[in-house]
Amino acid sequence: MKRIYLYLFIFTGILFTACDKEDTTIYGGNTHLTFSTDISTDSLEISFYFYPGEETLEIPVPLSLQGMPFMEDTPVKLIVDTVSTAKETNYALPKNPVFHANVVADTLWMELKKTDELESKSYTLVLTLEATRDYQLGPKALRYNKTIFSAIPTRPEWWNNTITNVYLGKYSRKKFELFMQETGVGDITGLSASEIRALALKFKRYLKAQNPPIYDEDNEEDMTVTVIGE
DSSP states (O other): OEEOOGGGSEEEOOOOGGGGSOOOSOOOSSEEEEESSOTTTEEEEEEGGGSTTOSEEEEEEEEEEEESOOSSOEEOEEEEOTTOOOOGGGEEOOSSOEEOTTOSEEEEEEEEEOOGGGGTOOEEEEEEEEOOSSOEEOOGGGSEEEEEEEOOOOOOTTOOHHIIIIIIOSOOHHHHHHHHHHHSOSOOTTOOHHHHHHHHHHHHHHHHTOSSOOEETTTTEEOOOOOOOO
16 A cells, blocks of 8 residues: 655646535634645645555544544544545545644644546545534634546656656657666656656666667657766
């Protein structure tokens, strides 16, 4: 199982319809629990395509506390909002989730599960917080957590001009799939320059060993990379 860290996959989103629900919770008192991301600007978008061989992914659900910290580990009431399109076969919520004592930020972990339909469609999973006797809720935009997931092949966000010019050359789906096949890595976000270079050199050695060279139909040339060395 692959654990995904939130800072790798934050994407700008749009205001989700769940946020239009009537505000029934009073914003007052000592302790307020929210998600750490604002659904009006942030959502988590992820594809199993970037994680070859993985059938499940662990996804973070970061929480924030405003006001007095809890004196002991406190249960969190987390539910799936009815606007979600995800099927129950595609996810598992954290069991017995708690916000730990004496901290103002914590992370729950849910599980996404790969199924065949994700190859051609994406699902949306929206989680909501509910108030309990231990805490109230903060602003509406922070009461919802949205994840969009699929297994659809797409160009990764990290394959930018720097990756093109310094490491891997021009993008194509065929090149990316071979890169993942040979390195076992589909996401290099957060890696250091030396780590990225090591992966690019490994891929370069693979390409140099092919006879005849691998032809890249999308770029209409033999497949190459731009990393210097070896």
